[in-house]
Amino acid sequence: MPPLNEEQLRQIRDERREQIMAAALKVFARRGIIGTKMSMISAEAGISQGLMYRYFKSKDELFTTLVEQAIQGSVSGTEQVHNMQGSPLEKLMRLTEKILDEEGQLYFMLMHQARTSEEVPEEAKHLLKGASMEMYIEMLKPLFEEGQKIGELAEGDIGELISCYFTVISGLMTLNIPGLDGYEMPRVEMLMRMFTKS
Amino acid sequence: MPPLNEEQLRQIRDERREQIMAAALKVFARRGIIGTKMSMISAEAGISQGLMYRYFKSKDELFTTLVEQAIQGSVSGTEQVHNMQGSPLEKLMRLTEKILDEEGQLYFMLMHQARTSEEVPEEAKHLLKGASMEMYIEMLKPLFEEGQKIGELAEGDIGELISCYFTVISGLMTLNIPGLDGYEMPRVEMLMRMFTKS
DNA sequence: GTCTATATCGTGATAGAC
DNA sequence: GTCTATCACGATATAGAC
Numbered sequence: 001m002p003p004l005n006e007e008q009l010r011q012i013r014d015e016r017r018e019q020i021m022a023a024a025l026k027v028f029a030r031r032g033i034i035g036t037k038m039s040m041i042s043a044e045a046g047i048s049q050g051l052m053y054r055y056f057k058s059k060d061e062l063f064t065t066l067v068e069q070a071i072q073g074s075v076s077g078t079e080q081v082h083n084m085q086g087s088p089l090e091k092l093m094r095l096t097e098k099i100l101d102e103e104g105q106l107y108f109m110l111m112h113q114a115r116t117s118e119e120v121p122e123e124a125k126h127l128l129k130g131a132s133m134e135m136y137i138e139m140l141k142p143l144f145e146e147g148q149k150i151g152e153l154a155e156g157d158i159g160e161l162i163s164c165y166f167t168v169i170s171g172l173m174t175l176n177i178p179g180l181d182g183y184e185m186p187r188v189e190m191l192m193r194m195f196t197k198s
Numbered sequence: 199m200p201p202l203n204e205e206q207l208r209q210i211r212d213e214r215r216e217q218i219m220a221a222a223l224k225v226f227a228r229r230g231i232i233g234t235k236m237s238m239i240s241a242e243a244g245i246s247q248g249l250m251y252r253y254f255k256s257k258d259e260l261f262t263t264l265v266e267q268a269i270q271g272s273v274s275g276t277e278q279v280h281n282m283q284g285s286p287l288e289k290l291m292r293l294t295e296k297i298l299d300e301e302g303q304l305y306f307m308l309m310h311q312a313r314t315s316e317e318v319p320e321e322a323k324h325l326l327k328g329a330s331m332e333m334y335i336e337m338l339k340p341l342f343e344e345g346q347k348i349g350e351l352a353e354g355d356i357g358e359l360i361s362c363y364f365t366v367i368s369g370l371m372t373l374n375i376p377g378l379d380g381y382e383m384p385r386v387e388m389l390m391r392m393f394t395k396s
Numbered sequence: 397g398t399c400t401a402t403a404t405c406g407t408g409a410t411a412g413a414c
Numbered sequence: 415g416t417c418t419a420t421c422a423c424g425a426t427a428t429a430g431a432c
Contacts, residue, residue: 012415031315031316032233035232035315037408047417049409050411050417050418053408059408115378118228118229118233133379133380163384167370167382167383167384168369170381171369174369174373181313181331184365190392194392247425248398248399252398
């Protein structure tokens with residue numbers, strides 16, 4: 001058997017890395033950085049504990065890498081609202097559905113863990129400073145402004161409106177409803193009643 | 199100096215116990231059962247680690263005791279809505295304000311920790327089964343029914359309405375907004391727009 | 397009743413065989 | 415590249431002095 005060439009090795013390494021990160025995201029999101037043991041991640045990824053340290057220097061580095069990825073995803077996801085078609089309200093509903101749909105939920109929970117837990121690595125804390133509520137508000141301002149102009153969205157302070165939107169959505173995301181007995185994600189139409197002109 | 203009599207000793211013990219529980223609530227609510235070290239609780243309470251074990255057999259027992267207290271509080275708090283005065287909407291707003299006000303928040307966060315974390319003591323899990331979403335819905339049903347009857351609250355499935363109410367409120371509580379940079383608790387009037395007849 | 401000292405165990409991270 | 419064995423440390427819970 002010929003030895004693997006450089007390209008093949010790199011591919012194996014990349015796949016392993018992705019595999020570890022996917023496993024780590026699952027566990028970190030639910031259990032936080034302290035509640036997560038490296039053994040849990042390695043078990044979830046189906047590899048040994050020792051191997052993880054070939055790909056990430058420490059638990060902290062792994063966590064921080066995931067936070068970075070989560071921030072990137074949330075920003076690009078929010079930006080995409082402007083590429084959607086339909087009225088401002090329709091856009092907002094579609095954005096909301098996309099956020100609440102189980103897809104991005106793990107990343108969202110991870111960011112919440114990173115924001116609230118104390119023993120988060122300094123670098124991750126620093127990254128989170130760049131993903132402030134204000135930034136998201138700015139990103140959604142044009143959408144809400146247009147909605148108010150055409151009389152589709154409720155009047156009132158636009159900052160308060162968007163802040164309320166993000167706060168409620170954040171709350172729903174961090175609840176981790178799929179795993180909560182009895183809880184059910186409210187319909188988007190229900191939530192939108194807060195923001196539509198009555 | 200005469201020796202302390204039985205009554206005095208009991209009083210000291212009771213005070214210490216309360217003191218430990220208050221400190222433990224603060225720490226558990228924010229950091230969860232795993233993230234909380236007994237040393238943190240003892241530091242918060244201003245006593246030594248060893249002494250804690252004179253009052254609670256283990257970390258698990260302490261946690262479970264707090265969960266029990268939290269459930270009791272949330273039930274009696276919700277029940278009180280029927281003793282309030284005013285229209286159904288006014289009652290609901292006052293209940294909401296009471297819940298969201300920092301007061302009960304620690305207990306709420308504790309219950310969320312207990313619901314979502316994996317390594318919660320079996321007994322605490324069992325207690326939580328008794329505090330199901332369905333129970334709270336039943337408790338609020340009369341209020342919503344009257345509100346719908348007099349045309350103050352939105353029409354539609356009453357179970358969905360109350361479920362949405364509790365889910366959104368739960369989300370806001372678990373966010374732990376006081377400690378979150380940029381986040382702000384939405385005004386109750388804003389939230390109520392979801393449930394009022396437009 | 398309260399403290400300090402310590403036994404015991406679990407976890408993060410490393411070393412070295414394959 | 416991957417695994418197993420191991421070190422070093424920190425946390426729970428206990429023991430015993432005051």
